[in-house]
Amino acid sequence: MSIPDWTSHFPGLRKLEPSIGRPLVENSKVVKLAAGTRIFGPGQSPEAYLLLLDGTVRVQQVSETGREIVLYRVSAGESCALTTACLMGYEEYQAEGVAETDVQAVAIPRTTFDELIARSAEFRRFVFTAFSMRVTNLFKIIDEVAFSRVDIRLAQKLLELADSQGRVALTHQQLASELGTAREVISRQLHEFQRRNWISATRGEISLVSIKDLQKLAGAP
């Protein structure tokens, strides 16, 4: 059976020299994970560098009191870059990763990863770029959590998560987890948005009515 060349799914890897790309493909394997699978979590060190072929993985942090905050998502074509930090580093993972959908991914063993880093400038760029994006994003989250108002953040999140019909199929609790706040706070804000006729809501789903107004709130102060 021939091994499918999944490297073409990753723009950053397409230009890999064949002498590099072949061992990469041969030494790693494609894994499938069902939606809801916990991929890693506090106390579980990841064992391989993961590249997503399909689906999305949500990386989040859970507080002692049970409140949650979503740190970022990994989608098809991306790598779970921060796993790398822990893959390479001395510490255990503090956050947890959950498959949001069924997921197909390439698992690159630690040794292969290390070898690739050594041998391919192209691969290094790919890894570091992914890293850079995540870290920049973490900075942004800190900024928002520390300094930004929830109404603004909620408007941004709704716009970000809406599908093409302007619908967001999440419960208040799930939105609260996205922003790292409490469910009641979200309920009240949504109520206020509804009062202003910016959204309409049913159990478990929100429809954006006035995207323009939401953008105005989300944008300039």
Next chain:
Amino acid sequence: MSIPDWTSHFPGLRKLEPSIGRPLVENSKVVKLAAGTRIFGPGQSPEAYLLLLDGTVRVQQVSETGREIVLYRVSAGESCALTTACLMGYEEYQAEGVAETDVQAVAIPRTTFDELIARSAEFRRFVFTAFSMRVTNLFKIIDEVAFSRVDIRLAQKLLELADSQGRVALTHQQLASELGTAREVISRQLHEFQRRNWISATRGEISLVSIKDLQKLAGAP
């Protein structure tokens, strides 16, 4: 003039093969920066990988409204790992780095850095470990900012920043920046600590009186 072999200052670099260590030393140069120098900031991409020989660098984020939060500090023997993310990655730095004291550092040019990553497993481990620590720490900050009470965080910070005599030579404003909160909030909390006789304060300096009580607050919920 002989070039000083500063690699011995870095435990992670001591075991570098000479064939690797020599070019590292030869291609990089030692720089000195006066206290207060802004080393990098939003819009300024760093040009080199920095290893600190002496002094400390504070990395912080400034909000639109002027509030600040300290993300981490780089001390002697450490690398400003996250600079690397941006060094390697596609994006500009979102945070700013300021020399807190006079600083002596080794600046490794981008090309040399890349070459070292390629050639030395030892150096890779050094860089990734530093990375890992910072990222883990960023996770912790997000957790604390989002979920933890200021009185607890303030107690922790005081204990962390106290010198051997239990003194913290910072203004309320500076403490507020450490925690990403407002000065008034700190003033009130310190007042409360004082009322309970846990600290005593003079202009610009705080003395910890009952470290035990502070630890109790900082520790278990």
Next chain:
DNA sequence: CAGTGCTTTGTGACTTCGTCACATACGACA
């Protein structure tokens, strides 16, 4: 289709945190 049980949402009361607008107080230095 009425009943039951789980999940989701609504709400009031209260605490904590952040903001604004000043009032004081301290300390260095002329």
Next chain:
DNA sequence: TGTCGTATGTGACGAAGTCACAAAGCACTG
């Protein structure tokens, strides 16, 4: 000893988080 810049104190109020329930909404069952 006065003056000036920085540091700290404070009240009022709005925004956000917590707690303890109440009330829907939905699925499944008999």
